[in-house]
Amino acid sequence: MAAPRRWKKILYEDQSVDDNYVDSSFLDELKKNLCTRKYDYWTVVRASGVVTQQISSVCIFVIVFIYMDNKILSAENLCISVLTMTVLGYIINKLPVRKSLSFSEKSSSRTILDDLKTLLIFTGFSYGLSPVLVSLTETISTDTIYAMTTIMLLANLLFHDYGATEAAIVSQSLSLNAALFASVCLASRLHTPWHAFATVTFAVQIFAVWPVFKRNLMQSIPASQPVLTVLLGMFAFLALLTVSIPAAILFGLVHLFINFVCPAWLTSLQPYKNNIYGPWDEATIND
Template identity: 30%
Template sequence: MARCEPQDPPARFPPAAPDAVHDSPPRWRKVLYAQQPYEDTHTGETFLEDLVVNATIPHRDYATVVWSTLVVDQQLSTVAAVGSASFNVYKGTITARQLLLVDVLLMLLGSLLYLVACAWAGGTTAGDAAAEAASSCSLASAASSPTKPGWSQQHSPGSSMQGSPWPSPYASPSKQPPLSAATSVQGGASSWRAGWTAALDGAGSLASLVVATALLSPLLGTLTETVSSDSIIACACLLQLAHLFLHDYHFSAALTSHLSGSLALGAAVCGSVLIASRLGSPAAVYAQLLLSLELYILGPYCRRQVAAASPTAHLLVTVAMAAGVAALLARQSVLLTSTFLCALTFVTFICPMWLVRIHKFKAAINGPWDEAVPRLSRAVTRQLSQCELSVR
């Protein structure tokens, strides 16, 4: 007789509600003022789609970076020239009269370079304005011609023009308004008048500077009599290094527009005063201070104008300054000359190579987590500008 084994009881499941509706949560929207069933820190599935890497990082070219280092070479040559001239005067290899003659020659040469650069830059600007006016006239006539309707868009003279491959390393002070055809005809004469006006203003400032330096020379010559020469040399070297570090190499309006530029100029002048106080005679102090003021205060403006006028002239001025300083250092020591030339080579060629090579590791990440930047419409911008003009 077959044996009957007990069967397991049937499994019991909770009864499912037949009318239950499972609503899926609404899709998250990137809206600030909206009631959504999500936390404040919630991020949607498309959060990383707006990720941008190196959006504002410019591409660095080795030749362009090398060209930008010429202003650093010029300032380094300036510091070396002041130090070498002071050392030669201190040792007696250069007399105070010879240094004063060099000051006068540098003053005349700098004024001449500044005037020629102003005239050259003004003539170039006038020529560009005339060419732009002529091209606009030709484009207008071509646009009005029924025979060639699309010629002005395809064969525009300015459409294929590229910027200068070696731009000025200094920032442009301000954008000048476009010149008309009548104004561009008188561009050369106006540039000469502007150059002469600037030269006369500079001559007045220079005359007051020369007189003030002459009056203060006897006092500055005895400023550090109770201090040892080693301490003076150490402080002067530190001040010159601070000047090289803080100097505004791409100034737009003035050397002292920013705090770093003011500190750099103050450090350079203070170091020059400390060095001049060890020269002894008032004539030597006067000659050394005049050379320092010319190179530190007036020199950058002249070099900026030359760089704006012609890239070739900017390169020639840099080479001439480096060669002159090397010849001056060669009278003291071959080691100093070699160190100076090695420093120029390092700054001009090695540092740009490092910068270009490590630039590929730059990673600037931008995305929806960045702070919002308000964008004003043209109407609001125009109203704000009108309010500013009315307040002025």
């Protein structure tokens, strides 16, 4: 008697079986956890700092608004602080010590005159539109403004680029626009056009300029990331204590949960990963 024909994984030949038939050799090519990435706890702790840094930045922005609304912080002092930090950051950016400290290859080729023109254009438009911002939401209730601000700041945290640029949910433009919209909402509840101008300018600095500079600084000096996490967290916590003790306690708990509990949770779940690979996967071309 003729030996039975060995089944082949092909469709162009009639083998007298259904198209979805497989024999026991089908699972011979089964492989597990080929691309599993093993995480170190303290590495994940350091990496999680980018999340709490953004949360701290949002808290600092809200606290600055509360200080201005309660007339604890003047618009002049805020503008001086913003200008000082901008000049200091610009000087660090222009230092020839490390090229990676520059915001980008394109920005590094710009001259000081180009940057000064951009600053003057932004300052002129912002200051010119400040009287409009103050009266922009007069017909909208304050509760609605605060609700819209909360939603926009949450959107900023949700869509912010934390380093995973390939993630589908990441959208730098959406995150920045949400933060600027929130700043416009809050600026419309302040006392004078000068206050509105200072608030919007500070929002641009903390939500647009600061994340880019911080990212490049951490790429150049990786050891600076935990330092920034601690400094921003402590500053936001101490500032929150002056506004609301329960809010400060909640901020501290969230900070500890994200920085220490979540990394431990992630590393503890790694042994349970079970990614399988086999002949059912999409074919790939190897160079």
